[in-house]
Amino acid sequence: MALIELKNVNKKYHSGEVIVNAARDITLEITEGSFVAFVGPSGSGKSTLLNLVGCLDMPTSGSISILGTKVDSLDRVARAKFRGDHLGFIFQNFSLIPVLTVYENIEYPLVMVKNLPKEERQEKVRSLLEKVGMLNQMNKYPNQISGGQKQRAAVARALVANPKIVLADEPTANLDSESAMQVIKVMHRMQEELGTTFIFSTHDQKIVEEAEIIYHLKDGIIVDRIDRKLRA
Ligand code: ADP
Numbered sequence: 001m002a003l004i005e006l007k008n009v010n011k012k013y014h015s016g017e018v019i020v021n022a023a024r025d026i027t028l029e030i031t032e033g034s035f036v037a038f039v040g041p042s043g044s045g046k047s048t049l050l051n052l053v054g055c056l057d058m059p060t061s062g063s064i065s066i067l068g069t070k071v072d073s074l075d076r077v078a079r080a081k082f083r084g085d086h087l088g089f090i091f092q093n094f095s096l097i098p099v100l101t102v103y104e105n106i107e108y109p110l111v112m113v114k115n116l117p118k119e120e121r122q123e124k125v126r127s128l129l130e131k132v133g134m135l136n137q138m139n140k141y142p143n144q145i146s147g148g149q150k151q152r153a154a155v156a157r158a159l160v161a162n163p164k165i166v167l168a169d170e171p172t173a174n175l176d177s178e179s180a181m182q183v184i185k186v187m188h189r190m191q192e193e194l195g196t197t198f199i200f201s202t203h204d205q206k207i208v209e210e211a212e213i214i215y216h217l218k219d220g221i222i223v224d225r226i227d228r229k230l231r232a
């Protein structure tokens, strides 16, 4: 069974008088433990697709099933619970809380959502800090570390509640190319070590090369799918 299944998904936005077809008849399946990229120019529908898979937005028509749940028929509250239980998010602008240290930022979802005992939290946070190479920075505040370090902290935060799927919308857009590559490599290593499915978007060709499955988007349509595992 596919982990994520989209069938004939359409998303229309109304922008004044104009209707924008941001996703057009998208049918795709993503299997567990994949490392997937949505690629395309600005306006091609990358964020739209990620928001649909991330249960942040609803399709105009078509069906979306994740982990066997038909998420397009869930109400707002159920969608929020589903996100908290199964999904992790990484944002372009890092979205770390400035008054919390790196450690506290990563711990935050466990305190707020999962209510885990302190020892278990510590173990989890420290293990992730180590995996993303941020143990030495754990007591620093976001404004004391580089963009690449912030994003590696954000990767750890996205993983701390053991989500099955992590979604990252242009996670490297605010980084220089070397830090961008490091962040993607950290994500890729987490996918290999933890079996987490990663789906990210980018328009950076170098970053795309790291993905195993690449969907090329144009005007809301999938124009190409490349499976680099099959090719290798
Ligand atoms: P990308 O992430 O690839 O840049 P988006 O998914 O953000 O593309 O946008 C796809 C299309 O949908 C664009 O034409 C964009 O202007 C339009 N769009 C996205 N969100 C909205 C919205 N909330 N209202 C109206 N149009 C939108």
Ligand code: MG
Pocket (backbone or CB within 6 Å): 046, 047, 048, 169
């Ligand atoms: Mg976008």
